[in-house]
Structures are given as C-alpha cells and as structure tokens.
Amino acid sequence: MRILVAVADDVFDTGLSSLLDTFETANELAGETRFAVSVVSSRRSVKTHHGFAVPTTPPPSRAPDLVIVPAIACKQPATIVAALDRPDIRALADLVASYARRCRVAAACTGTFVLGRSGVLDGRRATTSWWLGPTFRQQVPEVELEEAEMIVAEDNVITAGAALAHLDLALELIRERSPDLASLVARYLLLENRPSQAPFVAPSHVALDDELVKRFERWIRRHLSEPFELARAARAVGASERTLQRRIRAVLE
Template identity: 30%
Template structure:
C-alpha cells in the first residue's frame, strides 16, 4: 500500500480532484488498497472550494508519504503550506503538483534548477517570477528526479496514470484509463494544445470534414476528396474552409498529421518510417521537413526530449 497526501487550498477547483479518481479506480480494480489517500490542508478541517462546497481535510504533518501532491488553486496559498512543502523532501519519496500547484513548489525552492510545467496561461508568469526554473509551457507533465509537475486540471489525470504505471505496471494503468474513458495515457512531452480545437470550424459541414480527415490520415486527403465529404465543389469547399478556420485545407491536414505523428513519436516505439506511413506523410523525409517547419526540431529530437521528461533512458531511433 502506497500513501498519498493531497494538499487542498481554499478556492480549489473541483476538476483538480479528478486525479484522485484514478487512484480510487486502481484500488477498486485491484480489490485492495493500492493507494491510501489523505486530503490535507494547512489547518485541517473543512476547506471551501470555488463552487461553494467544502471537503474535510487533515492537518499537515511530517508523516511519511510515498507521494505528496499539491493541488491547484484559484485563490491564495498560505505560507504554512509553502513551509511544509519546503521540508517535504525529508519525508516524501515523490512530490508532484497539478496546474498552479507548481507555484507552491516554486515558492518552496523545490523547482530551482529543474524542468517544470504548469497551466499554459500561467507559464510565463512562473518563468518571470522564478528565473531559476526551466519552464516548459507546452507540456502535459514533466518528471525531473523525484519532482513531477503537470499542466492544467485534466492533466492531473495523465499524471496519476503515469504514477500508477510506474508503481504497478502498464496493464493496470490502461485498465484505469479505459474506465475513466480517456486515452492511455498522454505522455509528459505531449502538447497542451489540440489542432481540432484551434481550427474551431463554425459549421457542421466543415467539422464533418475535419473529423473524417482525422480518422483517415492514410488517405491522400486532397481538396477533391474533402470537398466530396462536404458535398461542395472543390472551389466552394476551399473558400468555405479558409473562411471558417483561417487555414487552407492543405495546411490544416498537415497540422493534423503532425499532431498524430508527434503523439506516436512520444508515446510509442514505432520507427520513423512506420509513423510516417501511418499518418499519411508517405515517407520519413517528408515528415521530417514538416516537423522542422512546425517545431523547429526533427522527430528524433522530440522523441528524446519526451523520454527525458519521463525520466526514461535515451536510445537511437531507427
């Protein structure tokens, strides 16, 4: 049984508690208490969240925790919590934060000289306020030694799945992910942004085209094919697509291919040739050029950076 302490702050967001559900499901699936979770706060007792309801907590104490998680907050964090966290490495094997909880780790000095992330909207603030931290704003979560940081609220689920996989293996982590109805799992190096969300089509017709393209990346996906899905002429389709998304069909399709290819490079051991074929780039050179245009780095470099974020050993990709 692994002990987990979860620190709540006043005005916490209910979504910040989602990570705890992953540990709960792991316990249920195993039919045993794999994770013994304690909710903590500076003074114990009820802590009122941003939605007005309260949760009962225990007072902070220097008992041993296999994992201490600092939740995010929409309010101020007290000095007592910062002092407690500063001393936590003495009695905690691993320390993690969700969303703006990273600011508590930063204030406690635990992120100095480390790579870290937080919600993208607060990353620049952290970078300016704590220049000793190597802030990477476009990451789901980062592991740097015994200290883990994650992005916004839902990234806490990815963080919890990563802990479950590290503690009890990939099979149980996949089972928990399926029961949560989430992908298993977004890697630490994966971007916080989504191509489909950024395109934001205004009509069902263009949304239908993008959904089709995302599911059929191995097709050519030229204008004629996509226009047929939209039941428009190629000329009408190109005009409507650019008006609604601000991008040409070709650029949008390349971005979709890049997003999936990057995910595969980060989360699988497929070769570069295999990833290129499965995402419709046809060959590794074409995919490499697209990666350089979009990310300024070739696929191999992104894969190595992801494995470094997860604390995994590097290897030469074929």
Template identity: 35%
Template sequence: MFVHMVLEGVADSALGVGLDVVGTAAELIDAGLTPLPPGTRGLRQRVVSLDGRPVRSAAGRTVAVDGAFSLRGLRKGDVVVLPGMFAASGRTVAKLLAREDIQRAADLLAKAAAKGVMLAASCSATFVLAASGLLEGRTATTTWWLAPQFARMFPRVSLSADLMVVDAGDILTAGSALAHADLMLALVARLAGPSVAHLVTRYLVLDERPSQARYMVMEHLRVSDPGLRAVERFIAQNIGRQLSLDELSRVAAVSPRTLARRVHASLGVTPHELVQRIRVSRAAHLLETTHASVDEIAAQVGYADAAAFRRVFRRFAGESPRRRRGPATQTNTWT
C-alpha cells in the first residue's frame, strides 16, 4: 500500500506524478503486460491528510483525500510517501518547519518507522523527515537549492545533494518536486520489481536522471560570507589552472582548516568539491553555447587529462559531457 501523506502547500506536480506512477504500474500489472515477482502483492494507493480534511495545494487548489492518516492501519511493507511543498529559500523552510502540522507529521513519521513502514520524501519534505530524527547517521538528498540550508540544520545527516534519489534502505529521499517521479519509480522497483518500473518509465516517457547536479546553478549556493564570495570569484577567474587549498585560504584570509569548515558549513561541500563544481558548471555552459570539443573544454576549465574531466563531469552532472546545441548567438527566424 502506498500512502501519500499530503500537507498544506503540497506541490501539485509531485502529488500528481506520484499517483500516476503507481496507478500506471497497477494498470500494467492488471493488464498482464508485466508480471509481479512471486509473493508480491498488488499495488494500491491512498491519499491522506493528517485530519482527513482536504488540503490546499501550492497552486491554491483543493486536494481531496481518502481519509485521515492512521498508524493503526499501517503494516510492514507499506510505504508512506511525503510529496514536497515548494520552498524557494531557507527562510521559507524555517517557516515550514515551525508549523504545528509539520511538527505533528514528523512525529507520526517516526512512529510509522517504528512499525517497520518504509518512508519516502522529496523536495522540502525531506526536511520534515530530517526533523523527525530518522535521517541522523544516514545518507539523504534534498532539492539542490536548499542543500546548504539542509547541511546547516542537520549536520548529522550525510547529504548527497548531487543525487536525484538516495535509497537508505527503509527511507528514500529525492530532490526537487519533479524528482518525485524518480522517487516513485525507485519505490515501484523495490515493491514490484525493476521490470515493472522500467515499463512505467516507457509508458510515461520518463527519462532516467540519476543526478540533479546538471540543474545546479552556483548563484543559488552563494552565501553572505564575503570570504567565500571572494573564493568563488577567484576560482572562476582562475578556472584554467590548478588551485591549492593554501591559495584559496589566503584569498579568504583564513587558515586552510577554517576555510574547509566554513565551506562545508555554508555549502555542504569541501573546498576541492567547490572547485570541481564551478569547473563543471562552466564546462556545462561551454558545452551548450560553443562548438568546442569536449577535450578543448576540459583544458579550458583546468583539466589536462580529458579522461579525468569526463569522470569528474559524470560524478557531478550525472551524465557524460556532450555538446547540446550551437552557440548562444545563433537565433531562429520566424515567418
């Protein structure tokens, strides 16, 4: 049983795609187009709110529910899915977590986990899971622009913000609202088998997106710390050469150890990873706006070894580097 727990401000797209993925999987199974593994139950789903009343979505629409969330009705093997609520900034998240219904939801999720129920959340809902204490000592992901806030608020969670979905056993987390599709496919694969999830992917024309790093914009990771802003500018201005930690720390006017601590606290990465991300971000821009080859771009962003550049790019962008289109100066003529 998939139990979609919806809270005030739920993202319409996340809830919709969650229902579509499970519903499509169930229909394909019922039609005999894909078999269930032996001993696997059929796929069913419900939409619930905390009190059984309709909730207002992020788009201001009324979301009808099938009833109230009940711990008594849950059993091992069920999945409680928490679609995200859109949050544009860390300030929005702080207001979100201060809400009484959010605090109650976090408490109920902890109790559900104690019953052996699988939990899953995407986007800002990952903060609700973290607030429950269930993610401490585990690896998780969240929506990419809130990663620094997540790292500051929950330092005991190992954050892998580059990943679209993190499977930590009985708890799964995903990135931004539309990463909810990837989350649901991972859950369907777990409960009904990979072949079912793969067929759903084909029927709904969903791309495989193992990473959300290609969507990251460095400007969203900028902080008020003037030392770190200076370091980012310095890296961008010297992107074609090797940079040492000592050199970066001198730019920030702090010790290497202090710089490493401040970068991790503000951005959730190491100084070396920050350099790599800025290089990958520049490389991605060049791949989309120039005709330069991958090897030429590798050299422009500081990699003498093109093979090493490809490995780093795949790690942070989740795909191999390739040119996507011609120069930005090219325009279309409409008649």
C-alpha cells in the first residue's frame, strides 16, 4: 500500500512522527514493507512546529493508494483559521483535492480543516479535535461534523480526532488490512482501542469557543422574563431544535 503524508511548515510534530512510527512498526512486525510511506511537499523540506527539518519528496503525479494530511500545530481556533489562509496551506488543500479524485484521503486533528477547505469533505461526515468543533462548523458548514468520534470513514475519506488520534488513524488503516497486525502494533506502541473522543471532552473548554451556545446564552438573558420555548430559542440563534439541545448538553455535561 503506497501512502503519501502531505506536509507543510509548522506540521504538528507528534502527529507526523506517530504516523511514520506506526506504519514502520507495522512493517517491522509484519517482516515486510506492507505500508510504503513517503513524506511529500512542494518544497525540498519543511520545518515542523518544533523546528525540526523534515526532508520531503515532490508529490508524484501517479496517485498513491492514500494521502494523509497530519495536523498543523494550531491548537486554538484563531490560529487554525489564520493558518488556513497561508498560501502553502491553500496549495496543500489543492494538492489533496486533486489526489482525492483518484485515491483515498485522510486527515487528523487540524488536518481535517485542510481537507474541509479543499472541498473534499463537502456533504460528507468527518471528525476533528473535539474542542475545534464550533470553529470547524463555522469555517466549513458544508460538512457534517461528528467531533465526538475518534474516526469517521465515509466514501474515500477518513478523518480522525485530536493529537494522538493520528495513531488511531494509522491503526485503523492497518486494521483494514490485518486486524491481527493492528492489534500487535497497538501493543508495541501502548495504545488501546478508543472509538470515541467523548471521554476526553472538557466541557468548559468547548463552551468558551461555542458561538452557538454563546448566542443562546445572550438570547436567554434578554428573554428571562418570558416562559422558555426551545423552538423559539432555536429560531432566534439560527439552529435546529435538535442541534441546539445537543450543543447545550455537550457544554453542560
């Protein structure tokens, strides 16, 4: 299986490293190169977030079996939104879009934003870092985001959650080929099977960034003297009743 890991400057170190190490461990434990991984960019090398120089090869014209976009090292909403406007990130999104017509594509964490901007996720389900859900919905409303999931696979696209979810993503791809090999790799790396990001969510941190909940809170304060009607509140904040309920629950739980 030929895999390209497509990177740009400020790539999230643990994301890139853990992808490479997971596939390498799989090859070593299998005793053969089942996953031929190359790191590609339009430049000769990129700098990781911690300033490591990563040698890269140019993207080949022949499509591989899979292209993976690891995270850009932006943990906060404002920085990821700014990063998406960088010319090299836009070029990365275009590259992935062109491959997506011919092979599977994958991303984890803020990498999912790059896929989102590329149009690859339009009308599809996806996941990203749990605390970036509100920002993602704002930036790429065409995507059905399920940020409680660790992995979402639909059609030729597979996305994963925050940070260590890069490993969950690589393990999922190995598992598709060989569940036994994936299980052995997980044992060597010390990663258990984790189907959901939900146990990790810190509600107070989601609330800080949830524009919808903020709007709802402002609306509630203005209408405190009136009897509460969910349907009216939902209309006022521009969401369905179901979405508003779900988002409030996520913040309160």
